[in-house]
Amino acid sequence: MKESTTSPSQGRIYFVLILTTLFWGGSFLFTKIGLRExxxxxxxxxxxxxxxxxxxxVCFRRLSRLDRGTLLRGATVGFALGLTNLSFVFGVNGTSISRAGVLNNLFVLFIPLITRLVWKDRIGRVNLAGITLAVGGIWLLATGGGVGFNRGDLISTVCAFFxxxxxxxxxxxxxxDDVYLVSxxxxxxxxxxxxxASLTLPMPNALPSGEALLTIxxxxxxxxxxCFTLQNAFQRYVTPTRAGLVYTLDPVWSLVAGFFVLGERLAPLEWLGCGLIFMAALFPLTIxxxxxRRLVSRYVEEKPVVQALECEQ
Incomplete structure (x- = not known):
């Protein structure tokens, strides 16, 4: 019996991608709780x-395919992922998950900046507008709540860079590469x-509680x-832009969790700052x-004409 090669429905794809953002957003809450101990x-x-x-x-039957190239490439990508997660926990530990979630979303704007610096890619006016909004949002976060732009906020911004x-x-x-082996x-x-990194810091005096172990x-x-498995399985069926739009939900879940579970409250100007940073990420993706969509529509309109010309030839 042949394996079905049909892609999943659009509804299922977006449901799964939104589900991953819910789990990623939940990681802010569970990490914050676990870091107490x-x-x-x-x-x-x-x-x-x-x-x-x-x-x-999961990969037991695939281990025979693990070669030096996969190890090297997986370790290279893993190094970047390690910097991301180490900065993530230090950022969450030093600020509210509401602010950390929004600041982490700045990765959307760091990507064109990095590609500009390294590969001389053009940033574009849309990305520049997003960067301007982000700067304004960070300024409001720093001045609007009385706590300023603290160390945790700075590390969360560095995390977005990573x-x-x-x-x-x-x-x-x-x-x-085999995505499971690379993961x-x-x-x-x-x-x-x-x-x-743990060896450089003093060990905790007591064993973590059951609650802390559950967060891990x-x-x-x-x-x-x-989430890595779902992302690898379903993101390939949508464009990076559409996936990016879905992933902007991450800070929404962290804001909801911070408000209802941890009792975090933001001052009005902080909410405005978070809104500007959120829009800074959302605006370039929306454009x-x-x-x-315009390119696809143009292609669909032109395709019958091209096919007619080919038939005449």
Missing amino acids: IPPPMFVFLRFSLATLLMLV IACHIITVSKVLKD MVQFATVAFMAGM LYCAVFPTVF RFFWE
């Missing part, structure tokens, strides 16, 4: 060690980096193994979305 690098070490073990089970680096690294480094190597690389379990299973 577990030092940030240790939290990352435990999370990705467990994720690596889970991927070993998220952009990881996305670019994936697109530039990975080839036709396993990535997770193992992050666990190693976090383990080394959640973060290892859902926003790590589960690209309508630009893509």
